Amino acid sequence: MVVDAEKAHDRSNSTTSRAPYGHHDDAGTSSSNHDSPEALKRQRLEASKKLANPLAGLSHDRLSQMGEEYAISAGLTSDEDLRAFRLGAIIASDKPDYSALSELTDREREVLDRETTHKWSNPRMLYWVIAICSLCAAVQGMDETVVNGAQIFYKEAFGIADDTWLIGLTNGAPYLCCAIIGCWVTEPMNKRFGRRGTIFIACAISALACFWQAFTNTWWHMFIARFFLGFGIGPKSATTPIFAAECSPPRLRGALVMQWQMWTAFGIMVGYVADLAFYPVPDRGIPLGLNWRLMMGSALIPAVIVCSLVYICPESPRWYLTKNRHKEAFASICQLRYEKVQAARDLFYTHTLLKAEEQAAASIGTRSRIKEVFTIRRNRNAMIASEIVMFMQQFCGVNVIAYFSSEIFREAGYSEVEALAASLGFGVINFLFAIPAFYTIDTYGRRNLLLTTFPLMSLFMFFTGFSFWIPDDSPAHIGCIALGIYLFGIVYSPGEGPVPFTYSAEAYPLYIRAIGMSFATATTWFFNFVLALTWPSMLEAFKPQGAFSWYAAWNIIGFLLVLFLVPETKEKTLEELDRVFDVDLRRMMAFGARQAGWFWRRYILRSKGGRKPVHPGEEGLDSNESEGEFLGEKKEQVGEMDGAGRV
Structure with missing residues (x-):
């Protein structure tokens, strides 16, 4: 899930920042023989700042002229269009007081003001895109979970019930495809077919693969069909949030990125419903059974609906701009905004941003950008933090429950129907507790949510595993196992559920964000496959007590990794993020240790003494700065806080 780069606006980039990247590791950071490391750092900082808002610092007269020139070059030469672009360019720069722009009509001023006061007030076509x-x-959710109930039957039908590795391989096939192929074909598909086209093709592949799975008769045939499903899951999961973000007004983009997590949870729940609904269907002479075939095939229904309706939506205006189809871009965005001034503002800004991206890419080069992910400390630390949260999204153990909960509940002593019903309960909890994430992720912060939920997830994983030691004839045996799984779902949904993709999209500088998100997406799909592959064998070898304890231990490791290596990103400007991530790892880990000690003394021992630790990137002095310089800069940042865009 990628947060669009247009979301980042920082007014302070009209001047050269006095907050350079700081001390980077020098090895491999020079793009040419004559570039010093410090010059390279400044160049990358300026590139990132330029991408944050390429219009900052320009006068209204110059912006008005640029808007008119762009409209003429795009063939939008009517008086109404020229006026819209003149005003739109001014508004795009620094969001002025609309009442001060006498050229705006009362209707336009009202609509622009409502973007702030009523951000969910938008044209119906935008809500069609959201739908x-x-x-x-x-x-996506149904593709992931219909296998949960179907495997109860097809593993017996295929004769692989005793081969846990084949069960895991078959179940994990789509995620293997996503990791090694699906994630990497997304960009070429988007360039060739557009956002709508990629979504249509991905959903068509998903529908065909689901239909194919319903007609398989051997495990290897099912493996091939499910591997093919990965070509639908990968591009769809990467493209859909981008499509929503590119069509949305700036203030709505973050909420729409979060919608992906919530409605995936809804699809997971519907997948459990399908499993339970088709369970009692008799075979009716169908070889190897009918009910599991209907379960596997049911996920094609929403995919077919998407294929039937997606072309009613307008194409992404940003994609049209990449193809130099400016008139079509304007026609598209006009369907998504109430007034042409809004449409002109967003289109002109997107066009200017694309030009800035092209210049940054040309000056740095793709190879250098990939190299700089690893060689520049600010980027490398962002990658480490992003990879931690993406890896832990899988190794917290949530998809063990999502993919195998029916088998887990059967192991606990439930009947097949009871196991499917209990799995549905997990799906309902996962969906309902994903809804508050809209509030918690921007209120409590990413790091705080993870530090709070990882210990709780570990506790509930241990609780679930140890509950298998309760005697089978005790009512507490089944009750405690279900309770542990449900409590795990409750704390996962606002923590490791929404945080990883949101965090990864914020952590990287804008000029390498696309590359960083590719690494992040491939990481989560690869370890998703590892999870699906290994769980059946782990359950057999370690028994439920050991298997659940394995992931409980990983949640403890996840807590420590976040404590020592994952800084907070909530509501930080680009300069603040540069400071936070450009810190030596030893200092970052020392901060984590101090923070843990302070928390223990303050909230466990109830001691009121001691000052709350400050992250090294937010401390008052850096080794290359004087105190006066830093305080002066910080005062400017505070003064501009309300206007500075947040990443």
């Missing part, structure tokens, strides 16, 4: 994106997320 299609939500359906795509539901397709």
Whole structure:
């Protein structure tokens, strides 16, 4: 899930920042023989700042002229269009007081003001886009969980019930495809077919693969069909949030990125419903059974609906701009905004941003950008933090429950129907507790949510595993196992559920964000496959007590990794993020240790003494700065806080 780069606006980039990247590791950071490391750092900082808002610092007269020149070059030469672009360019720069722009009509001023006071007030077509994106997320969720109930039957039908590795390989096939192929074909598909086209193709592949799975008769045939499903899951999961973000007004983009997580949880729940609904269907002479075939095939229904409706939506205006189809871009965005001034503002800004991205890419080069992910400390630390949260999204153990909960509940002593019903309960909890994440992620912060939920997830994983030691004839045996799984779902949904993709999209500088998100997406799909592959064998070898304890231990490790290596990103400007991530890892880990000690003394021992630790990137002095310089800069940042865009 990628947060669009247009979301980042920082007014302070009209001047050269006095907060350079700081001390980087020098090895491999020079793009040419004559570039010093410090010059390279400044160049990358300026590139990132330029991408944050390429219009900052320009006068109204110059912006008005640029808007008119762009409209003429795009062939939008009517008086109404020229006026819209002149005003739109001014508004795009620094969001002035609309009442001060006498050229605006009362209607335009009202609509622009309502963007702040009523951000969910938008044209119906925008909500149609949201509905299609939500359906795509539901397709994703169903694709992931209909196998949960179906495997109860097809592993017996295929004769692999005793081969745990084959069961895991078959179940994990789509995620293997996503990791090694699906994630990497997304960009070429988007360039060739557009956002709508990629979504259509991905959902068509998903529908065909689901239909194919319903007609398989051997495990290897099922493996091939499910591997093919990965070509639908990967591009769809990467493209849909981008499509929603590119069509949305700036203030709504963050909420729409979060919609993906919530409606995927809804699709997971519907997948459990399908498993339970088709369970009692008799075979009716169908070889190897009918009910599991209907379960596997049911996920094609929302995919077909998306294919039927997606082309009613306008294409992404940003994609049209990449193809130099400016008139079509303007026609598209006019369907998504109430007034042409809004449409002109967003289109002109997107066009200017694309030009800045092209210049940054040309000056740095793709190879250098990939290299700089690893060689520049600020980027490398962002990658480490992003990879930690993406890896732990899988190794917290949530998809063990999502994919195998029916088998887990059967192991606990439930009947097949009871196991499917209990799995549905987990799906309902996962969906309902994903809804508050809209509030918690921007209120409590990413790091705080993770530090709070990892210990709780570990506790509930241990609780679930140890509950298998309760005697089978005790009512507490089944009750405690279900309770542990449900409590785990409650704390996962606002923590490791929404945080990883949101965090990864914020952590990287804008000029390498696309590359960083590719690494992040491939990481989560690869370890998703590892999870699906290994769980059946782990359950057999370690028994439920050991298998659940394994992931409980990983949640403890996840807590420590976040404590020592993952800084907070909530509501930080680009300069603040540069400071936070450009810190030596030893200092960052020392901060984590101090923070843990302070928390223990303050909230466990109830001691009121001691000052709360400050992250090294937010301390008052850096080794290359004087105190006066830093305090002066900080005063400027505070003064501009309300206007500075947040990443």
